[in-house]
Amino acid sequence: MQVIRPVGREAAAKKYDILSAMMAHAMARDQNMQRLVLRLMSLITTRYNWQRNELTMGQREIARLWCVDERTVKRDMARLKAMEWVVVKRQGARGRVSVLGLDLDRVMLDTRPAWPNIGEDYVARVGGGEPVRDHADQTVVPFRRPDPVAGQGLWGRAQAMLAAEDRPLYDAWIACLTDGGVHEGCQILIAPSRFHATYLRTHILARLRTAVLRTDPTVTAVRIDTI
Structure with a gap:
């Protein structure tokens, strides 16, 4: 977006x-x-x-x-x-x-579902259909992955929320994360590489934390590890 x-x-x-x-x-x-x-x-x-x-x-x-x-x-x-x-x-x-x-x-992000109520011209003007440019490295080519299945645990539900918010960002950086479980109120996610983990911690961690927190208010932190 x-x-x-x-x-x-x-x-x-x-x-x-x-x-x-x-x-x-x-x-x-x-x-x-x-x-x-x-x-x-x-x-x-x-x-x-x-x-x-x-x-x-x-x-x-x-x-x-x-x-x-x-x-x-x-x-x-x-x-x-x-x-x-x-x-x-x-x-x-x-x-x-x-x-x-x-x-x-x-x-x-939170108000996006209501944009069409204003009008199609508004959606086009604010970039409702534009690919993400603020977060994804332009050298990364996002491949379309299957939709996450809501209901498969905390991370599965959070994934569905993140994909609905910004699909290009999700495909490029979030879809490859695997669920490391929840430990003492912290959702652990496993990234495929050190570079990927560093980028997520720097640019996208707040968004991941928000999705997890909104899915389960008792889980207040997110930690990203590598394989």
């Missing part, structure tokens, strides 16, 4: 595309998700620094904007962090609030 980068001459249009994706995703979900996404969008449109990918705002200020108490702010921000839409860039210290950021890759 081609990831939108809100920079350059078309930055304003790209920002609207990201917000449109979030809106469509919320409208296709229940009222709890709608409220959560609306609250996040209020932070983005009022305080988010797109260029630096930074949101610096205290819980008291957020509570005032959302018209809720600080306990609700803590709960909803925890949900957004668990979704990995919001990430902590710098933890707050005494007298300073935390600096947060947005994982736009994660946002666009």
Whole structure:
């Protein structure tokens, strides 16, 4: 998937595309998700620094904007962090609030099923049918592999999720991983080579961890070993 980068001459249009994706995703979900996404969008449109990918705002200020108490702010921000839409860039210290950021890759992946609700022109514009270019080495030729079978254990279900999110990336880098089992809350994956394992750890580990965590919330880590 081609990831939108809100920079350059078309930055304003790209920002609207990201917000449109979030809106469509919320409208296709229940009222709890709608409220959560609306609250996040209020932070983005009022305080988010797109260029630096930074949101610096205290819980008291957020509570005032959302018209809720600080306990609700803590709960909803925890949900957004668990979704990995919001990430902590710098933890707050005494007298300073935390600096947060947005994982736009994660946002666009999660909202992708709702893009057709906006229109075919939107899907074409944001790259819904484009091959992945941000992660896969251009010298790698991905061969189509059989679809993963959902339900064959934790890793099998996570594979199905990853393949649905970004099939070219899955074919090139993830399909060859084998299940090493779960040990003390960590999913172990076996890569075919040291190079492959290093690349995955550097570029794709967060995405693997998210898929595993969403499949089984008790498994919070992923480790990549080699044969």
